[in-house]
Amino acid sequence: MRLGKYLTLFTCLAISITTIPALATVKLYTIDCGRVYVKDFGDFSNTGFFDGKPVEAAAPCFLIEHPKGRLLWDAGVGKNETIAGLKLVINPVTPELRKIGLTPKDIDFLAFSHLHxxxxxxxxxxTDSTWIMNPDEWSNMKDNLGEKSLVSYYPKAQKKxxxxxxxxxxxxxxxxxxxxGHTSSHQALMVKLENSGYVLLAGDTYHQRESRTEKLVPRFNVDRADTLASMDRVEGLVKLKKAKLIIQHDIRDFKSLPKFREYMD
Structure with a gap:
Protein backbone atom coordinates (compact mmCIF):
# COMPACT_ATOMS: atom_id res chain seq x y z
CA MET A 1 0.00 0.00 0.00
CA ARG A 2 2.79 2.40 0.92
CA LEU A 3 4.69 1.62 -2.31
CA GLY A 4 1.53 2.18 -4.33
CA LYS A 5 0.99 5.50 -2.59
CA TYR A 6 4.52 6.69 -3.44
CA LEU A 7 4.18 5.53 -7.05
CA THR A 8 0.93 7.46 -7.36
CA LEU A 9 2.57 10.58 -5.89
CA PHE A 10 5.58 10.26 -8.21
CA THR A 11 3.29 9.88 -11.23
CA CYS A 12 1.34 13.01 -10.27
CA LEU A 13 4.56 14.99 -9.85
CA ALA A 14 5.87 13.80 -13.21
CA ILE A 15 2.65 14.83 -14.93
CA SER A 16 2.67 18.25 -13.25
CA ILE A 17 6.30 18.89 -14.25
CA THR A 18 5.73 17.97 -17.89
CA THR A 19 2.66 20.20 -18.11
CA ILE A 20 4.49 23.33 -16.88
CA PRO A 21 4.93 25.46 -20.03
CA ALA A 22 8.51 26.24 -21.02
CA LEU A 23 9.55 29.87 -20.78
CA ALA A 24 9.08 31.66 -24.08
CA THR A 25 12.22 32.72 -25.90
CA VAL A 26 13.09 36.39 -26.25
CA LYS A 27 11.65 37.91 -29.42
CA LEU A 28 12.73 41.08 -31.22
CA TYR A 29 10.19 42.84 -33.46
CA THR A 30 10.96 45.80 -35.72
CA ILE A 31 8.08 48.26 -36.09
CA ASP A 32 7.89 50.99 -38.74
CA CYS A 33 7.25 54.15 -36.69
CA GLY A 34 7.90 56.70 -39.42
CA ARG A 35 10.38 58.30 -41.77
CA VAL A 36 12.71 61.30 -41.73
CA TYR A 37 13.55 62.90 -45.07
CA VAL A 38 16.62 65.15 -45.16
CA LYS A 39 17.40 67.14 -48.30
CA ASP A 40 20.98 67.80 -47.26
CA PHE A 41 22.53 65.30 -44.86
CA GLY A 42 25.69 67.40 -44.52
CA ASP A 43 25.37 68.08 -40.79
CA PHE A 44 25.63 64.37 -40.10
CA SER A 45 29.39 64.48 -40.71
CA ASN A 46 31.90 67.14 -39.71
CA THR A 47 34.18 66.16 -42.60
CA GLY A 48 31.78 67.15 -45.38
CA PHE A 49 31.21 63.50 -46.36
CA PHE A 50 27.43 63.88 -46.69
CA ASP A 51 27.33 67.48 -47.96
CA GLY A 52 24.50 67.98 -50.45
CA LYS A 53 23.30 64.37 -50.23
CA PRO A 54 19.59 63.68 -49.61
CA VAL A 55 18.73 60.81 -47.25
CA GLU A 56 15.56 58.91 -46.42
CA ALA A 57 16.00 57.69 -42.85
CA ALA A 58 13.94 55.08 -41.04
CA ALA A 59 12.52 55.91 -37.60
CA PRO A 60 11.72 52.46 -36.17
CA CYS A 61 10.47 51.29 -32.81
CA PHE A 62 11.67 47.94 -31.51
CA LEU A 63 9.54 45.64 -29.39
CA ILE A 64 11.30 43.09 -27.21
CA GLU A 65 9.13 40.33 -25.77
CA HIS A 66 10.67 38.62 -22.76
CA PRO A 67 9.16 36.10 -20.34
CA LYS A 68 9.27 38.85 -17.69
CA GLY A 69 7.67 41.60 -19.77
CA ARG A 70 7.65 43.71 -22.92
CA LEU A 71 10.03 46.58 -23.68
CA LEU A 72 9.55 49.19 -26.40
CA TRP A 73 12.83 50.74 -27.52
CA ASP A 74 12.39 54.20 -29.07
CA ALA A 75 9.08 55.77 -30.05
CA GLY A 76 9.53 57.01 -33.61
CA VAL A 77 8.01 60.08 -35.22
CA GLY A 78 5.11 61.85 -33.51
CA LYS A 79 3.41 63.77 -36.33
CA ASN A 80 3.70 64.84 -39.92
CA GLU A 81 5.67 68.08 -40.06
CA THR A 82 8.60 69.82 -41.69
CA ILE A 83 10.95 71.41 -39.20
CA ALA A 84 14.62 72.48 -39.22
CA GLY A 85 15.19 70.96 -42.65
CA LEU A 86 13.62 67.64 -41.66
CA LYS A 87 10.43 66.25 -43.17
CA LEU A 88 8.91 63.94 -40.57
CA VAL A 89 6.28 61.36 -41.51
CA ILE A 90 4.51 59.39 -38.80
CA ASN A 91 3.46 55.77 -38.95
CA PRO A 92 1.31 55.30 -35.81
CA VAL A 93 2.52 52.52 -33.54
CA THR A 94 -0.87 51.62 -32.02
CA PRO A 95 -2.34 50.04 -35.21
CA GLU A 96 0.94 48.19 -35.67
CA LEU A 97 0.74 46.71 -32.18
CA ARG A 98 -2.82 45.57 -32.88
CA LYS A 99 -1.46 43.33 -35.64
CA ILE A 100 -0.05 41.06 -32.94
CA GLY A 101 -2.93 41.52 -30.50
CA LEU A 102 -1.35 44.20 -28.31
CA THR A 103 -2.19 47.74 -27.21
CA PRO A 104 0.04 50.37 -25.57
CA LYS A 105 -1.25 49.12 -22.19
CA ASP A 106 0.55 45.82 -22.85
CA ILE A 107 3.97 47.49 -22.95
CA ASP A 108 5.63 47.10 -19.55
CA PHE A 109 8.73 49.23 -20.18
CA LEU A 110 9.57 52.16 -22.44
CA ALA A 111 13.18 53.21 -23.07
CA PHE A 112 14.95 55.50 -25.51
CA SER A 113 18.33 55.65 -27.17
CA HIS A 114 18.09 59.41 -26.56
CA LEU A 115 15.56 62.22 -26.44
CA HIS A 116 15.64 63.56 -30.01
CA THR A 127 0.95 55.91 -19.94
CA ASP A 128 0.86 52.45 -18.33
CA SER A 129 4.52 51.69 -18.98
CA THR A 130 7.49 52.15 -16.69
CA TRP A 131 9.76 54.71 -18.36
CA ILE A 132 13.42 53.75 -18.06
CA MET A 133 15.37 56.99 -18.08
CA ASN A 134 18.86 58.28 -17.45
CA PRO A 135 18.17 61.50 -15.51
CA ASP A 136 21.21 63.16 -17.10
CA GLU A 137 19.64 62.69 -20.55
CA TRP A 138 16.40 64.16 -19.25
CA SER A 139 18.03 67.19 -17.63
CA ASN A 140 20.09 67.95 -20.75
CA MET A 141 17.25 67.47 -23.25
CA LYS A 142 16.90 70.30 -25.74
CA ASP A 143 13.51 71.76 -26.66
CA ASN A 144 14.24 73.66 -29.86
CA LEU A 145 12.07 71.27 -31.90
CA GLY A 146 9.32 70.76 -29.33
CA GLU A 147 10.88 67.70 -27.73
CA LYS A 148 9.49 68.33 -24.25
CA SER A 149 5.89 68.22 -25.46
CA LEU A 150 6.52 64.77 -26.93
CA VAL A 151 7.51 63.37 -23.52
CA SER A 152 5.21 65.54 -21.41
CA TYR A 153 3.79 62.48 -19.65
CA TYR A 154 7.16 61.55 -18.18
CA PRO A 155 6.84 63.53 -14.89
CA LYS A 156 3.69 61.51 -14.08
CA ALA A 157 4.94 58.18 -15.42
CA GLN A 158 6.18 55.23 -13.41
CA LYS A 159 9.96 55.51 -13.59
CA LYS A 160 13.11 53.44 -13.39
CA GLY A 181 28.65 61.49 -27.50
CA HIS A 182 25.63 61.99 -29.71
CA THR A 183 23.90 63.29 -26.59
CA SER A 184 25.21 63.44 -23.05
CA SER A 185 23.74 60.05 -22.11
CA HIS A 186 23.01 58.41 -25.45
CA GLN A 187 22.32 54.66 -25.24
CA ALA A 188 22.18 51.51 -27.33
CA LEU A 189 20.41 48.20 -26.70
CA MET A 190 22.00 44.76 -26.78
CA VAL A 191 19.60 41.83 -27.11
CA LYS A 192 20.62 38.18 -26.79
CA LEU A 193 18.43 35.87 -28.89
CA GLU A 194 18.40 32.08 -28.76
CA ASN A 195 18.67 31.48 -32.51
CA SER A 196 19.95 34.79 -33.91
CA GLY A 197 22.60 35.47 -31.29
CA TYR A 198 23.38 38.99 -30.16
CA VAL A 199 21.75 41.98 -31.85
CA LEU A 200 22.95 45.50 -31.08
CA LEU A 201 20.50 48.33 -31.78
CA ALA A 202 22.93 51.20 -32.12
CA GLY A 203 20.63 54.18 -31.58
CA ASP A 204 22.38 57.15 -33.20
CA THR A 205 25.92 55.94 -32.62
CA TYR A 206 25.85 55.77 -36.41
CA HIS A 207 23.26 57.29 -38.76
CA GLN A 208 24.15 55.45 -41.98
CA ARG A 209 26.36 52.53 -42.92
CA GLU A 210 28.90 55.01 -44.25
CA SER A 211 28.95 56.70 -40.83
CA ARG A 212 30.30 53.42 -39.50
CA THR A 213 32.83 52.62 -42.20
CA GLU A 214 34.20 56.18 -42.22
CA LYS A 215 33.75 56.87 -38.45
CA LEU A 216 31.79 60.02 -39.20
CA VAL A 217 30.82 62.32 -36.34
CA PRO A 218 27.80 64.63 -36.83
CA ARG A 219 28.49 68.33 -36.45
CA PHE A 220 25.80 68.62 -33.78
CA ASN A 221 27.01 65.81 -31.49
CA VAL A 222 27.70 67.08 -27.98
CA ASP A 223 31.17 65.53 -27.68
CA ARG A 224 33.40 64.27 -30.49
CA ALA A 225 35.81 62.36 -28.24
CA ASP A 226 32.96 60.59 -26.44
CA THR A 227 31.38 59.76 -29.80
CA LEU A 228 34.56 58.11 -31.07
CA ALA A 229 35.03 56.25 -27.79
CA SER A 230 31.45 54.97 -27.98
CA MET A 231 32.03 53.85 -31.58
CA ASP A 232 35.08 51.92 -30.39
CA ARG A 233 33.06 50.28 -27.63
CA VAL A 234 30.32 49.26 -30.09
CA GLU A 235 32.85 47.72 -32.46
CA GLY A 236 34.49 45.88 -29.57
CA LEU A 237 31.15 44.42 -28.50
CA VAL A 238 30.27 43.45 -32.06
CA LYS A 239 33.57 41.60 -32.38
CA LEU A 240 33.44 39.98 -28.94
CA LYS A 241 29.81 38.87 -29.12
CA LYS A 242 29.70 38.31 -32.89
CA ALA A 243 26.72 40.62 -32.78
CA LYS A 244 24.55 41.81 -35.63
CA LEU A 245 24.73 45.62 -35.59
CA ILE A 246 21.57 47.49 -36.61
CA ILE A 247 22.00 51.13 -37.64
CA GLN A 248 18.50 52.24 -36.75
CA HIS A 249 18.16 55.12 -39.23
CA ASP A 250 19.70 53.33 -42.19
CA ILE A 251 16.85 52.31 -44.50
CA ARG A 252 18.97 49.43 -45.80
CA ASP A 253 19.38 47.98 -42.30
CA PHE A 254 15.69 48.55 -41.60
CA LYS A 255 14.65 46.66 -44.74
CA SER A 256 17.00 43.79 -43.89
CA LEU A 257 15.03 43.01 -40.71
CA PRO A 258 11.95 40.76 -40.53
CA LYS A 259 8.82 42.60 -41.61
CA PHE A 260 6.52 43.25 -38.69
CA ARG A 261 4.46 40.42 -37.35
CA GLU A 262 7.57 38.37 -38.00
CA TYR A 263 10.47 38.62 -35.55
CA MET A 264 13.97 37.57 -34.67
CA ASP A 265 14.45 35.05 -31.90
Missing amino acids: IDHIGQANIF LIHRDFDVFDDGSVKILLLP
Missing part, protein backbone atom coordinates in the same frame (compact mmCIF):
# COMPACT_ATOMS: atom_id res chain seq x y z
CA ILE A 117 12.39 64.28 -31.83
CA ASP A 118 12.55 61.23 -34.12
CA HIS A 119 13.03 58.80 -31.22
CA ILE A 120 10.35 60.03 -28.79
CA GLY A 121 7.47 61.06 -31.05
CA GLN A 122 4.84 58.62 -29.77
CA ALA A 123 6.07 58.25 -26.20
CA ASN A 124 3.08 59.91 -24.53
CA ILE A 125 0.67 57.11 -25.46
CA PHE A 126 2.53 54.69 -23.16
CA LEU A 161 16.10 55.77 -13.17
CA ILE A 162 19.44 54.49 -14.45
CA HIS A 163 22.88 56.08 -14.57
CA ARG A 164 24.98 53.56 -16.48
CA ASP A 165 24.53 50.23 -18.29
CA PHE A 166 21.33 48.51 -17.19
CA ASP A 167 20.22 44.88 -17.36
CA VAL A 168 16.48 45.28 -18.00
CA PHE A 169 15.32 41.79 -16.98
CA ASP A 170 18.29 40.94 -14.76
CA ASP A 171 19.34 37.93 -16.81
CA GLY A 172 21.76 39.36 -19.39
CA SER A 173 19.37 39.04 -22.32
CA VAL A 174 18.38 42.71 -22.74
CA LYS A 175 20.96 45.34 -21.79
CA ILE A 176 20.86 49.12 -22.18
CA LEU A 177 24.39 50.38 -22.87
CA LEU A 178 25.57 53.89 -22.04
CA LEU A 179 27.28 55.31 -25.15
CA PRO A 180 27.62 59.09 -24.77
